Amino acid sequence: MASPESGTEVSEAPETVPEARVPEGEAAHASAVVTEAQETLRRVFGYDAFRAGQQEIIEHVVSGGDALVLMPTGGGKSLCYQIPSLVRKGTGIVISPLIALMQDQVDALRALGVRAGFLNSTQDLDERRVTEAQFVAGEFDLLYLAPERLRVPATIELLDRGTISLFAIDEAHCVSQWGHDFRPDYLMLSGLHERWPDVPRIALTATATEATRTEIATRLNLDRARHFVASFDRPNIQYRIEPKTDAKRQLLHLLQNEHKGDAGIVYCLSRNSVEKNAEFLCQNGIEAIPYHAGLDARTRAVNQSRFLREDGLVVVATIAFGMGIDKPDVRFVAHLDLPKSVEGYYQETGRAGRDGLPSTAWLAYGLQDVVNLRKMIEAGEGDAAHRRRQSLHLDSMLALCETVECRRVQLLNYFGQSGAPCGNCDTCLSPPETWDATVPAQKVLSTVVRLDRERRQKFGAGHIVDILLGKKNAKVIQFDHDSLKVFGIGTDLRDVEWRGVVRQLLAQGLLAVESNYGALVLTDASADVLRGRHKVMMRREPERATAKAAKAAKERKAPVELPAEAQPIFERLRAWRGATAKEQGVPAYVIFHDATLREIATALPSSLAELGRVNGVGENKLAKYGEQVLETLAPTEPDTQEP
Missing domain, CATH: 1.10.10.10 (Winged helix-like DNA-binding domain superfamily/Winged helix DNA-binding domain)
Incomplete structure (x- = not known):
C-alpha cells in the first residue's frame, strides 16, 4: 500500500461510547477481528498493511461500534466500510449522493471480486427488481443507495427483508445545513438507528472543522459514536496562490509549462466562465471539456465519463463537479475564482494527487473576487446569523490567501491541527515581505x-x-x-x-x-x-514566487521510485491497461493504479506467485489479469528471417 499517512486522532464522543455489539456467529476476540480484516485486505485488495488509522476504525466497526471518520481525500476512507462489510454477516448499505458515479464505484469493486450493486433512479424497473432480489437473497457484499431512496417506503420494506451488516454514510458533510454541499435528504438519515438499532453506522467525510463535526454527529444521531480524525496534511500537494492579473493566461502558462498532458480540474464560479475557459484552453491546444449544472444530463454524463476514462483530459467545472471522483492521477486542481470557504477549497484541491504523487493546487484571486463574494453574502439567502457564518468562512479563506506563513500550516490550523512549515508551498519557497x-x-x-x-x-x-x-x-x-x-x-x-x-x-x-x-x-x-x-x-508579493514554486514543482513531478530502465516497461503496461479498460468500458484505474504498474515495472515478476506479492494485486485481479501482465512483461523476440 502507499506510504502510511500520519497518525489518526481517536476521541470518544461525549459521555461514553456504547459497548461493542458482536453479532451472533462472529469472532468476539479483537485479534481474530484484526486477522480476518488483514486477510481480507491482502486477498481482495492486494495490500499487506493498513494505512495509519484504518485498522482501528475497521476493528471498531466490525465489532459493532458506531464511528464518525474524518480522513482526507486519498487517505483510504472507503476501506473503512468496505472491509467491515466483507467481514460482517450481511450486506453493507452505502448511502451516497453520487448517483452519476455509482456505476463506476460498483465496477471497481466487482473488478476486485466484491459482490456489489446499486439502486438509484438511473435504473429501469427490471434492473431494480433484479437488484432487489439479489439483495434479499444475500448475494451482495455492498449495496449503494442514494439518500432520497430512503424516502420511498418500498426501500425501507426491502431493507427489512434482507440482512444488513452496516450503514456507511459517505460524504457525511452533506448533512451540514449551511455547508457547501448540503443535501436535504441527508437530514432523514438520523432515523437509521431508530429503525435498525443493532446495525453499526459509520459516517465519513474528507473535510470538517470541529463545529461541522459536531453538527454531523448531532444531525445523524451519532452523538455517542467514536470519532476518528486523521491528519489533514496532504504533503504531495503543492499549494500556490497568486494575485489575479489575466487569469486565463496565467492558467495557460501553468498548464503549458508544468502540466502538459496531465489530467486536471479547473474550477470557476459561473457557468459562463466555465464555457469560456474551456473554449480558450481548446483554442490553445489543451483538450478541455466543460461541466456545470446548465448542461443537459447526457452531456454531463458523457463529459464526466470521458474525464474518468481518458488520459490527460482537463475538465473546467463549477463546484457541481468532483465529489466522489476516484481518478487517482489528477495532477492539478486550479481555481480561477476565490472559493467561498477553506472547507470547500480543501475538499476541491484534495481531488489532486490521490495516488500520492506530486500535484499542484493553484489559485488565482483578485480584488473583484472579494467584492463579488461579499456582495453575494449580503444579498444571499438565510438569516443574519447565516450571513455572519458565511462572512467568517470567507474571512478564513482570505486569511489563507494573504498569509505570509506556510500555507500548509495555515490549512492545518484551520482544522484544529498543527504542523511545521512544509518547505514546498509558495510562501515557503519565496517568503513574502x-x-x-x-x-x-x-x-x-x-x-x-x-x-x-x-x-x-x-x-x-x-x-x-x-x-x-x-x-x-x-x-x-x-x-x-x-x-x-x-x-x-x-x-x-x-x-x-x-x-x-x-x-x-x-x-x-x-x-x-x-x-x-x-x-x-x-x-x-x-x-x-x-x-x-x-x-x-x-x-x-515576491516578484519570483511563482517561478520558484514552478521550478520546485517540476523537480518533484517525476516519481523517484521508477528507475529509467523501468520507464519503457511502465509505458507498455499502461498501454495494455488502456486497451483492456477500453474493451471492458471501465476507467483505467479500475484495472490497476499507476502505483501498482510502477511496482510491477520495477520488480519485474516472472511468475504469478511473484506478481501476487505486488501491492494492489489481489486474488481476483491476479486470476483475471495475471497472465496478460506477465505476457506484457516478457521481452519481445526480434524478427528473424530464414536463409
Missing part, C-alpha cells in the same frame, strides 16, 4: 470618506483607485472628482498595487462592500486607521 501600509490605507479610506461626506456618493474599487492615481477619465470628469483633495495623491503606487491595498483592506475588515452595487464603505474598524491608532501591515 510585510510592509507598513498604514498611509496607503488612510489614503483609500479618506477617499471613501470624502466621496460619502462631501458628495453623498459611493463608488467601487476601480473608481477609488482612478482618483488616487489622478486619472482624468470620463467618469472622474463627469462627477468632478478631479477637484477632490485626494485626487492624485496616490501616484507613489501602481494601479495593481493599489488594488492589492484595497483587496487586503477588505480581507482585514477595514473596508466593506455594499450588497446592492458593490460600492466600498467604511467599517467600525476604519476610524482607528484614519486616526492613526491602528497600524496596517500588508503582504507584499
Whole structure:
C-alpha cells in the first residue's frame, strides 16, 4: 500500500461510547477481528498493511461500534466500510449522493471480486427488481443507495427483508445545513438507528472543522459514536496562490509549462466562465471539456465519463463537479475564482494527487473576487446569523490567501491541527515581505470618506483607485472628482498595487462592500486607521514566487521510485491497461493504479506467485489479469528471417 499517512486522532464522543455489539456467529476476540480484516485486505485488495488509522476504525466497526471518520481525500476512507462489510454477516448499505458515479464505484469493486450493486433512479424497473432480489437473497457484499431512496417506503420494506451488516454514510458533510454541499435528504438519515438499532453506522467525510463535526454527529444521531480524525496534511500537494492579473493566461502558462498532458480540474464560479475557459484552453491546444449544472444530463454524463476514462483530459467545472471522483492521477486542481470557504477549497484541491504523487493546487484571486463574494453574502439567502457564518468562512479563506506563513500550516490550523512549515508551498519557497501600509490605507479610506461626506456618493474599487492615481477619465470628469483633495495623491503606487491595498483592506475588515452595487464603505474598524491608532501591515508579493514554486514543482513531478530502465516497461503496461479498460468500458484505474504498474515495472515478476506479492494485486485481479501482465512483461523476440 502507499506510504502510511500520519497518525489518526481517536476521541470518544461525549459521555461514553456504547459497548461493542458482536453479532451472533462472529469472532468476539479483537485479534481474530484484526486477522480476518488483514486477510481480507491482502486477498481482495492486494495490500499487506493498513494505512495509519484504518485498522482501528475497521476493528471498531466490525465489532459493532458506531464511528464518525474524518480522513482526507486519498487517505483510504472507503476501506473503512468496505472491509467491515466483507467481514460482517450481511450486506453493507452505502448511502451516497453520487448517483452519476455509482456505476463506476460498483465496477471497481466487482473488478476486485466484491459482490456489489446499486439502486438509484438511473435504473429501469427490471434492473431494480433484479437488484432487489439479489439483495434479499444475500448475494451482495455492498449495496449503494442514494439518500432520497430512503424516502420511498418500498426501500425501507426491502431493507427489512434482507440482512444488513452496516450503514456507511459517505460524504457525511452533506448533512451540514449551511455547508457547501448540503443535501436535504441527508437530514432523514438520523432515523437509521431508530429503525435498525443493532446495525453499526459509520459516517465519513474528507473535510470538517470541529463545529461541522459536531453538527454531523448531532444531525445523524451519532452523538455517542467514536470519532476518528486523521491528519489533514496532504504533503504531495503543492499549494500556490497568486494575485489575479489575466487569469486565463496565467492558467495557460501553468498548464503549458508544468502540466502538459496531465489530467486536471479547473474550477470557476459561473457557468459562463466555465464555457469560456474551456473554449480558450481548446483554442490553445489543451483538450478541455466543460461541466456545470446548465448542461443537459447526457452531456454531463458523457463529459464526466470521458474525464474518468481518458488520459490527460482537463475538465473546467463549477463546484457541481468532483465529489466522489476516484481518478487517482489528477495532477492539478486550479481555481480561477476565490472559493467561498477553506472547507470547500480543501475538499476541491484534495481531488489532486490521490495516488500520492506530486500535484499542484493553484489559485488565482483578485480584488473583484472579494467584492463579488461579499456582495453575494449580503444579498444571499438565510438569516443574519447565516450571513455572519458565511462572512467568517470567507474571512478564513482570505486569511489563507494573504498569509505570509506556510500555507500548509495555515490549512492545518484551520482544522484544529498543527504542523511545521512544509518547505514546498509558495510562501515557503519565496517568503513574502510585510510592509507598513498604514498611509496607503488612510489614503483609500479618506477617499471613501470624502466621496460619502462631501458628495453623498459611493463608488467601487476601480473608481477609488482612478482618483488616487489622478486619472482624468470620463467618469472622474463627469462627477468632478478631479477637484477632490485626494485626487492624485496616490501616484507613489501602481494601479495593481493599489488594488492589492484595497483587496487586503477588505480581507482585514477595514473596508466593506455594499450588497446592492458593490460600492466600498467604511467599517467600525476604519476610524482607528484614519486616526492613526491602528497600524496596517500588508503582504507584499515576491516578484519570483511563482517561478520558484514552478521550478520546485517540476523537480518533484517525476516519481523517484521508477528507475529509467523501468520507464519503457511502465509505458507498455499502461498501454495494455488502456486497451483492456477500453474493451471492458471501465476507467483505467479500475484495472490497476499507476502505483501498482510502477511496482510491477520495477520488480519485474516472472511468475504469478511473484506478481501476487505486488501491492494492489489481489486474488481476483491476479486470476483475471495475471497472465496478460506477465505476457506484457516478457521481452519481445526480434524478427528473424530464414536463409
